[in-house]
Amino acid sequence: MELHILEHRLQVASVAKESIPLFTYGLIKLAFLSSKTRCKFFSLTETPEDYTIIVDEEGFLELPSSEHLSVADATWLALNVVSGGGSFSSSQPIGVTKIAKSVIAPLADQNISVFMLSTYQTDFILVRERDLPFVTHTLSSEFTILRVVNGETVAAENLGITNGFVKPKLVQRPVIHPLSSPSNRFCVTSLDPDTLPAVATLLMDVMFYSNGVKDPMATGDDCGHIRFFSFSLIEGYISLVMDVQTQQRFPSNLLFTSASGELWKMVRIGGQPLGFGPRREHQWCHQCPEGQPSREALEGPLLLLPAAARAQP
Incomplete structure (x- = not known):
């Protein structure tokens, strides 16, 4: 397997x-007028608590400076695990369960914070830029590590980390946060x-103005x-x-x-955001196709499971 270090330098x-409302102008430009910006990652x-924005440095410039914008005190890099080489759009993606076991768990064992974002196309693992030498050292025995430079994939240089790592003993990680599952x-x-x-007008309504509709199948x-x-x-x-009620507002012939017609259920971990502390995966859209999440994978705020599967805490 290959671990690609992408070019994006991100703010969370x-x-x-x-x-x-203070940020809708910039957010609409990033979402719907991307040709007018240099942003490549947005x-x-x-969530019920707030809005989370992940954006590259070019896109971040589109947002106004404001005390109402809380920014994580680090620049983040996006990593992508692929099989067979190539870009994330053309390579075979690796399932999230494998990522949790082969990437997230080893990094957690070294107290390296991880933020994971799953999309329709692939899964991104975000790490702090300052942690990159430790990330590559930790994962170098399991992955061929490559870096994307000016659109080309090249071998990552040796970042010079040789000391300070002790292979941790294998211990079971307890689930320390309560689990819940919304009806959506x-x-x-x-x-x-x-x-x-x-669908721009509809999307803007969903993103900024609509409060959603309750699922009639909720119990x-x-x-x-x-x-x-x-x-x-x-x-x-x-x-x-999106949930199925929101999906029904869109023309059926436009969505992939x-x-x-597989649907997903969400598992929420904890009753509040867990932040970016060590040994903690912060995940907004974490898919687990097997339906049996590992305990390592249950340390982030949100987890999506197939609706037909029943998660075992």
Whole structure:
């Protein structure tokens, strides 16, 4: 397997719900007028608590400076695990369960914080730029590590880390945060960027103005309906994560969906954001196709599972 260090230098920020009107101009430009910017990596996620923005340095310049924009105190780099080489759009992606075992867990054992973003196309592992030497040293025995430079994939240089690592003993990580599952059923989908103008008004309403509709199939045995929507535009590819009620507002012929119509359930970890502390994976859209999440994978805020699967905490 190959681990690609992508060119994007990213900022991770959050905005309170009541403050989002201050940023809609820049966010709309990043989402719908990308040809007018130099941004190549943009993701906006609405959760019940706030909006999370992941954006490269060029896109970050489109956002106003404001005390209402909380920015993580680090620059983040995006890593991509692929099989067979090539770009993330043409290579065979590696499942998230494998990523959790082969990438996230070893980094957690070295107290290296990780932020994971899954899209319709692939999965990105975000690490702090200052941690990159330790990341490559930790993973070099399992991966061929390559770096994308000016669009070309080249061998990553030796970053000179030789000391300070002790292989940790294998211990079981307890689940220390409560788990809950909202009633929503979610789909992970995409659309052709050429059709974006046809649904731009609807997308803006969903992203900034709509409070969502409760799932009529919800029962009294769950945690109720929550508000969650994610839009990503990364290297020209669009990814959307939404519940089925929101999906029904879109023309059915525009969204890319699986032939099986597979839906996902969400597992929320903890009742509040867990932050970026060591041994902690911060994941907004973490898919686990096998339906049996590892305990290492249950240390981030949100996890998506197939709706037909029943997660075992």
